Amino acid sequence: GDILDNEPEPVTEPPPQPCSTQNSDEEPAVSSWIGETEKVLMEDDNFDHRVETQPVSDDDFLLRNRDAAVRSRERKKMYVKDLEMKSRYLEGECRRLSRVLQCFIAENQALRLTLH
Numbered sequence: 001g002d003i004l005d006n007e008p009e010p011v012t013e014p015p016p017q018p019c020s021t022q023n024s025d026e027e028p029a030v031s032s033w034i035g036e037t038e039k040v041l042m043e044d045d046n047f048d049h050r051v052e053t054q055p056v057s058d059d060d061f062l063l064r065n066r067d068a069a070v071r072s073r074e075r076k077k078m079y080v081k082d083l084e085m086k087s088r089y090l091e092g093e094c095r096r097l098s099r100v101l102q103c104f105i106a107e108n109q110a111l112r113l114t115l116h
Helices: 030-048 057-116
Strands: none
Touching: 030 057
């Protein structure tokens, strides 16, 4: 016989499932605005790569520079809004977790009193 006939079948593990960093009680709106922000930023980046570089006059340069500045300011506004929204969400989550912690502390004290 063939020596390979007696070897066990190779064990194949299922591919790892992607991890989700999203909390189950996190609002769907939070993940949607993140996706929208990423999409807009990616589209703007792709646009910059499609623009051909050709010799341009000073007027064209000034117009392109002004347009780039406008796009940059818009991206900055979106980024700041994104940070503000994340901050509001995380502050709310912090308040919620603080209340939960206070409940656990009170429960712990009550259990300690019943032991004595």
